[in-house]
Amino acid sequence: MERVYANQLEESMLGRDVEVAGWVEDIRELGAIVFIIVRDVSGGIQVVAEPSMLTVNEGTKVTRQSSVRVRGRVQRSRSVHYPLEIRAEALTVYSIAKHPLPIDPTGRVSASLDARLDARALDLRNPSVAAIFKLRHHALQMIRRVLVEKGFMEVNTPKIIGSASEGGANLFRLTYFNNRQAYLAQSPQLYKEQLTLALDRVFEIASYYRAEKSHTTRHLSEFVSVDIEAAYMDADGVMRVAEELMVSLLRELKERCSRELSLLGSSIDVPSPPFPRITYMEAVEMLRKDHGISIEFGDDLSDHALKLLGESIKGFYFIVDWPTKLKPFYIHERDDDPNLSYSFDLQYGALELASGGKRLHDASRLRSRLVEQGLNPDDFRDHLKVFEWGMPPHAGWGLGLDRLMTVICNVKNVREVVLYPRDTERLNP
Amino acid sequence: MERVYANQLEESMLGRDVEVAGWVEDIRELGAIVFIIVRDVSGGIQVVAEPSMLTVNEGTKVTRQSSVRVRGRVQRSRSVHYPLEIRAEALTVYSIAKHPLPIDPTGRVSASLDARLDARALDLRNPSVAAIFKLRHHALQMIRRVLVEKGFMEVNTPKIIGSASEGGANLFRLTYFNNRQAYLAQSPQLYKEQLTLALDRVFEIASYYRAEKSHTTRHLSEFVSVDIEAAYMDADGVMRVAEELMVSLLRELKERCSRELSLLGSSIDVPSPPFPRITYMEAVEMLRKDHGISIEFGDDLSDHALKLLGESIKGFYFIVDWPTKLKPFYIHERDDDPNLSYSFDLQYGALELASGGKRLHDASRLRSRLVEQGLNPDDFRDHLKVFEWGMPPHAGWGLGLDRLMTVICNVKNVREVVLYPRDTERLNP
Numbered sequence: 120m121e122r123v124y125a126n127q128l129e130e131s132m133l134g135r136d137v138e139v140a141g142w143v144e145d146i147r148e149l150g151a152i153v154f155i156i157v158r159d160v161s162g163g164i165q166v167v168a169e170p171s172m173l174t175v176n177e178g179t180k181v182t183r184q185s186s187v188r189v190r191g192r193v194q195r196s197r198s199v200h201y202p203l204e205i206r207a208e209a210l211t212v213y214s215i216a217k218h219p220l221p222i223d224p225t226g227r228v229s230a231s232l233d234a235r236l237d238a239r240a241l242d243l244r245n246p247s248v249a250a251i252f253k254l255r256h257h258a259l260q261m262i263r264r265v266l267v268e269k270g271f272m273e274v275n276t277p278k279i280i281g282s283a284s285e286g287g288a289n290l291f292r293l294t295y296f297n298n299r300q301a302y303l304a305q306s307p308q309l310y311k312e313q314l315t316l317a318l319d320r321v322f323e324i325a326s327y328y329r330a331e332k333s334h335t336t337r338h339l340s341e342f343v344s345v346d347i348e349a350a351y352m353d354a355d356g357v358m359r360v361a362e363e364l365m366v367s368l369l370r371e372l373k374e375r376c377s378r379e380l381s382l383l384g385s386s387i388d389v390p391s392p393p394f395p396r397i398t399y400m401e402a403v404e405m406l407r408k409d410h411g412i413s414i415e416f417g418d419d420l421s422d423h424a425l426k427l428l429g430e431s432i433k434g435f436y437f438i439v440d441w442p443t444k445l446k447p448f449y450i451h452e453r454d455d456d457p458n459l460s461y462s463f464d465l466q467y468g469a470l471e472l473a474s475g476g477k478r479l480h481d482a483s484r485l486r487s488r489l490v491e492q493g494l495n496p497d498d499f500r501d502h503l504k505v506f507e508w509g510m511p512p513h514a515g516w517g518l519g520l521d522r523l524m525t526v527i528c529n530v531k532n533v534r535e536v537v538l539y540p541r542d543t544e545r546l547n548p
Numbered sequence: 549m550e551r552v553y554a555n556q557l558e559e560s561m562l563g564r565d566v567e568v569a570g571w572v573e574d575i576r577e578l579g580a581i582v583f584i585i586v587r588d589v590s591g592g593i594q595v596v597a598e599p600s601m602l603t604v605n606e607g608t609k610v611t612r613q614s615s616v617r618v619r620g621r622v623q624r625s626r627s628v629h630y631p632l633e634i635r636a637e638a639l640t641v642y643s644i645a646k647h648p649l650p651i652d653p654t655g656r657v658s659a660s661l662d663a664r665l666d667a668r669a670l671d672l673r674n675p676s677v678a679a680i681f682k683l684r685h686h687a688l689q690m691i692r693r694v695l696v697e698k699g700f701m702e703v704n705t706p707k708i709i710g711s712a713s714e715g716g717a718n719l720f721r722l723t724y725f726n727n728r729q730a731y732l733a734q735s736p737q738l739y740k741e742q743l744t745l746a747l748d749r750v751f752e753i754a755s756y757y758r759a760e761k762s763h764t765t766r767h768l769s770e771f772v773s774v775d776i777e778a779a780y781m782d783a784d785g786v787m788r789v790a791e792e793l794m795v796s797l798l799r800e801l802k803e804r805c806s807r808e809l810s811l812l813g814s815s816i817d818v819p820s821p822p823f824p825r826i827t828y829m830e831a832v833e834m835l836r837k838d839h840g841i842s843i844e845f846g847d848d849l850s851d852h853a854l855k856l857l858g859e860s861i862k863g864f865y866f867i868v869d870w871p872t873k874l875k876p877f878y879i880h881e882r883d884d885d886p887n888l889s890y891s892f893d894l895q896y897g898a899l900e901l902a903s904g905g906k907r908l909h910d911a912s913r914l915r916s917r918l919v920e921q922g923l924n925p926d927d928f929r930d931h932l933k934v935f936e937w938g939m940p941p942h943a944g945w946g947l948g949l950d951r952l953m954t955v956i957c958n959v960k961n962v963r964e965v966v967l968y969p970r971d972t973e974r975l976n977p
Contacts, residue, residue, distance in 0.1 A: 122780060124699075140780045142746075142938050160701075160748040186909075186940040188780065214909055216938035224746075240934045243746035252747065256701045263689065270553075272589075272685045277968045278707075278755050279720075279732075279770050281975035291708075293722040293732070296761070296769070296972045303708075303722070303732075310968060313977075317571075317653075317672035318681065319589040325755065326707050332725070340725070341708050351551060351569045351617065480615075480643055501977035505669045509571050509645035511615040539706045539739065543725045546710035548742075548930035 120190065125162035128203050132193040139164050139205060140188040142216075142244060143181060144225060146173065155207075157189060160249065165201035166191065172210040184216035184224065184244070232534060239539060239548060250379035251528045251536050257376055258368060258520075258527065259324065262345055265367050269360060271322040271347055276310035278303060278325070282498050289331045291340075303328035306517055311348035312449065312478055313505045315513040320349040324520065334543050336532040337470065337522060341541040348515030354461040354477045357514045358437060361465055361473060362392040365435060372527060385529035388434065395436040399459070402428055402438055416458075417442045422469070429468030439463040448488045451477040465518070467526045475516025482506035549619065554591035557632050561622040568593050568634060569617040571645075571673060572610060573654060575602065584636075586618060589678065594630035595620065601639040613645035613653065613673070661963060668968060668977060679808035680957045680965050686805055687797060687949075687956065688753065691774055694796050698789060700751040700776055705739035707732060707754070711927050718760045720769075732757035735946055740777035741878065741907055742934045744942040749778040753949065763972050765961040766899065766951060770970040777944030783890040783906045786943045787866060790894055790902060791821040794864060801956065814958035817863065824865040828888070831857055831867055845887075846871045851898070858897030868892045877917045880906040894947070896955045904945025911935035 123137040141159030148170055155166040155173075166189050173181050181187065188211040196204035221237065222230040224244035235242040242248050263273070280302050283290050295301035307323050314321045323346050331338065349357060369389045373380065380386070397405070402420060406412040410427050414420065420428070420438070428438075443452045443460040453459045462476030479485045482503055489496045496503060524536035534540040539548060552566040570588030577599055584595040584602075595618050602610050610616065617640040625633035650666065651659040653673035664671040671677050692702070709731050712719050724730035736752050743750045752775050760767065778786060798818045802809065809815070826834070831849060835841040839856050843849065849857070849867070857867075872881045872889040882888045891905030908914045911932055918925045925932060953965035963969040968977060 140940065142940075160746065182938075184938040186779075186938045213941050214911075214935070214939045217936040220937060221933075238933075238937075240742040240745040241937045243743070249746060252703065253701065256703070259702050260692065260696060263692070267689060272682065273688050274681065274685070274967060275755065275772050277770055277970055279757065279970050279975070281977075291722050291724075293720050295720075295975055296759075299975060301975055313669040314672070314967070316669040317589065317678060319570075326704065328708065330725075341706055343704050350615075482643075504650075504667075506643070507646040508649060508667075508670045509611075509613040509615045510643050511569065511571075512642050538703060538743070541706055541708050546708070546724055546728060546730055548710075548934075 125157075125159050125164045127161070128164060128193065130203070133195065133203070135193050136190065136208070137193055137205065138188060138190045139166075141186075143183050143185050143187055146181075146183065148173075155189075155210075157187060158244070163201070164189075165196055165198055165204035166207050166210075167194075167196075167204055168207035168210055172207060175212045175215065179215060181210075181212050182216050182218055184220060184241070186213040186216075187211060188213065232532060236534065236540065236545065237548065243538075247382050250382045251524070251530070252538065253379050254372060254376055254383075254527055255520075255524050255536060257372060258524065261368050261371050262364060262520075263322075263324070265364050266322045266347060266360075269320070269363075271320040271349070272318050274311070274314060274318070274321045274323050275325070276304070276307040276314075276323060278327070280304050282501070289329050291328050291330045305329055306344060307346050308447075308449065308517070309499075309502045311346055311515060312513060313502065315348050315350040315511055316505060316508060319351075320347070322347045332543055336534075337525070339521060339533055339537060339540055339542055342533075342537075343520040345518040345520050346515065348513055350511035350513045352514045353512070354439070354463060354475070354514050357475055357516055358396075358439075358463055358465075359392070361475075361516060361518070362390075362394055362435075365394075366390060366392055369527070380527075383528050383530070385527065387527060387529070390435045394434075394465075395432055396439050396463075397432065397436065398440040399438060399442060400440070405431065417444055419445055425466070425471070426469040429466065429470070432466075433468060435472075436466050437463045438466060444492075446476065448492045448494060449478045449485065451479050461514070463516075465516070470522055470526065471519075472522050472526070473516045473518035475514065477512070477514040480506065480510045480512045482510070554586075554588050554593045556590070557593060557622065559632070562624065562632070564622050565619065565637070566622055566634065567617060567619045568595075570615075572612050572614050572616055575610075575612065577602075584618075584639075586616060587673070591675075592630070593618075594625055594627055594633035595636050595639075596623075596625075596633055597636035597639055601636060604641045604644065608644060610639075610641050611645050611647055613649060613670070615642040615645075616640060617642065661961060665963065665969065665974065666977065672967075676811050679811045680953070680959070681967065683801060683805055683808050683812075683956055684949075684953050684965060686801060687953065690797050690800050691793060691949075692751075692753070694793050695751045695776060695789075698749070698792075700749040700778070701747050703740070703743060703747070703750045703752050704754070705733070705736040705743075705752060707756070709733050711930070718758050720757050720759045734758055735773060736775050737876075737878065737946070738928075738931045740775055740944060741942060742931065744777050744779040744940055745934060745937060748780075749776070751776045761972055765963075766954075768950060768962055768966060768969055768971055771962075771966075772949040774947040774949050775944065777942055779940035779942045781943045782941070783868070783892060783904070783943050786904055786945055787825075787868075787892055787894075788821070790904075790945055790947070791819075791823055791864075794823075795819060795821055798956070809956075812957050812959070814956060816956060816958070819864045823863075823894075824861055825868050825892075826861065826865065827869040828867060828871060829869070834860065846873055848874055854895070854900070855898040858895065858899070861895075862897060864901075865895050866892045867895060873921075875905065877921045877923060878907045878914065880908050890943075892945075894945070899951060899955065900948075901951050901955070902945045902947035904943065906941070906943040909935065909939045909941045911939070
């Protein structure tokens with residue numbers, strides 16, 4: 120018999136025998152009958168059973184959260200919540216949940232985030248928690264679809280790298296074969312740039328690693344990044360890709376995942392392109408005039424400064440034209456002012472979601488920039504040589520998927536949207 | 549002006565001004581005019597230009613493989629290969645390729661795989677090489693689409709793990725924060741099993757790591773695996789998923805990527821389900837009878853044995869019911885014979901593509917199996933506790949994407965289908 124999920128039960132099945140499987144959410148014995156709520160990933164199902172069915176071998180009784188399968192006939196119910204129910208003909212108990220459980224997955228009793236993460240598999244039985252990961256699943260499919268439609272080719276670049284690509288201070292190190300020093304990639308930056316030489320437009324969605332000691336609600340040691348890089352595009356071009364991606368993604372999530380969004384109390388607006396663009400200099404000026412904060416040219420915008428900016432410019436916006444020296448060596452300086460660069464951050468309020476820009480494509484300028492930033496061009500030999508093979512001008516960005524999901528899911532802590540987060544403290548489960 | 553790719557040039561554009569960008573593949577000066585073949589990721593374009601356009605500043609002349617942009621009018625050509633051509637009005641040289649180049653990306657002069665991998669970005673300008681990665685791109689999209697249609701939810705599990713999940717001999721080690729020992733995941737096995745507790749069906753396509761010293765044409769230290777795990781499915785159920793996935797994937801690639809397949813001389817047949825299934829015992833018997841090879845029950849099938857099997861059973865087939873002790877601790881033994889297991893390998897000839905089976909879902913049996921296999925249950929504390937929260941029966945498989953791509957692309961060495969392969973020798977570029 121074919122298995123039916125909770126959200127597939129419908130009027131047309133009345134009188135038919137079906138099979139459902141999931142976990143026991145609730146048991147109410149009412150004399151000669153017992154009402155069981157069986158929940159699966161898609162929803163709850165009311166089952167009417169005989170009390171004897173609750174007893175497994177050796178007199179053990181099935182407990183809440185145990186895994187079961189029910190075969191029975193679909194009938195109308197008197198319940199307000201469940202218009203249809205299943206009259207059980209057979210109930211198979213696959214495994215008994217031991218009590219007490221570490222957390223209550225129905226969400227009636229709240230638990231700390233740490234307790235929930237320690238029991239993450241169980242935590243996911245909470246429909247509000249599962250909603251986050253359904254949204255994440257849909258977001259991944261939609262992001263790829265939009266990028267594929269725009270001509271980007273999916274690539275897989277290596278995560279074990281032989282040289283520290285952007286300095287190396289914050290890289291995890293490992294010992295490779297023959298005692299060679301290797302690192303875990305922090306981004307696919309150099310590889311995706313190289314690939315524009317022949318593949319024109321590439322994207323990758325993968326896990327990256329940052330050994331930074333910061334412990335905040337928006338940093339993780341392992342995070343998922345959406346990266347694009349495009350030949351013959353400039354910063355404006357890839358900013359438009361980001362805008363169109365955000366608009367399509369949010370519009371479609373609103374249409375297709377309204378139940379999940381409302382479970383999470385998320386009511387994010389679909390933004391209209393173009394998103395506001397303010398230059399770094401304008402941001403500095405706004406902060407001085409409106410908040411009396413003085414920022415030296417070339418200093419980064421602090422968390423506090425971004426918070427104030429995010430309060431003035433709500434939703435999505437770009438901060439563009441950052442000082443060249445604030446940005447990595449591969450960013451292209453502005454033609455009209457080499458102290459500024461063709462760079463941007465995509466913000467949502469105070470939160471930086473993505474960072475990108477036009478890249479240098481001239482080998483000798485790239486080499487001098489490395490020196491200026493205190494890096495050794497010899498360490499970038501494999502990368503620099505590519506720029507002598509007819510490198511096209513190119514631009515791209517990296518978007519923090521986990522951060523984007525906090526915005527979509529209306530949660531504060533990035534750990535909420537990651538199944539098994541890794542941070543300075545947490546390495547398990 | 550909107551950029552046009554080579555494969556977008558068509559009759560309807562005759563007389564229109566367009567812009568194309570790519571690299572110079574060929575230059576032929578014929579007196580007062582010069583023919584330039586500009587290639588982009590989608591194909592070649594014939595450009596007719598004035599000889600003076602070839603000269604960049606300071607008298608430098610544009611070289612083959614340099615990056616250029618051409619603006620001009622579309623006109624009919626007399627060439628056999630290019631029915632349309634562009635009469636250049638402006639030619640912008642973005643960067644000059646320095647000669648000699650490390651390899652010839654037109655493929656006219658062949659190079660060793662090592663030389664090609666050292667110059668991978670340039671190697672990708674060879675249309676036959678690019679074809680591999682276009683097929684890989686399409687395969688990724690199609691695999692996900694099939695799995696999503698079958699109700700699998702995409703997940704991202706951690707690659708930095710706190711305990712050595714399946715023994716640990718072949719894991720890369722790294723030092724985590726506070727000097728804790730961590731490892732790079734070899735598979736998402738334990739996580740994907742845990743996730744069936746609530747998410748029912750999950751899949752993940754990601755990079756994994758194996759520190760094994762073997763240097764063969766089918767092993768890599770970093771590889772991409774397609775993993776699925778499904779609650780309430782048995783081995784047969786997930787084998788059917790694998791079959792249907794292979795059939796849909798190959799059918800669609802044949803339809804949509806025939807040009808790439810023929811560039812690679814690949815003429816793979818779309819298989820019909822069900823694929824042949826032979827048991828381990830039948831395989832042992834075949835090898836004894838047909839080839840005089842004697843294999844002790846419980847011994848693995850050697851490369852040589854698989855080669856002989858692959859010669860008898862062509863194409864895709866399953867080897868099922870492996871001895872329990874040959875398989876990892878989490879594999880479910882057969883109910884009718886605990887020495888055998890509900891396990892399978894998906895083979896293509898001699899090549900193992902995927903491995904999977906039904907898993908144990910009973911905490912105490914899982915614990916005893918760990919002990920039997922010489923592993924310490926304490927090291928699996930975080931994992932075992934999940935099995936006391938009402939674990940559903942479940943099954944799944946892991947499929948080596950890189951190996952599958954060698955079959956699809958008709959190449960022998962797995963390094964051919966990976967952009968930047970990692971093996972015992974190779975850590976760069």
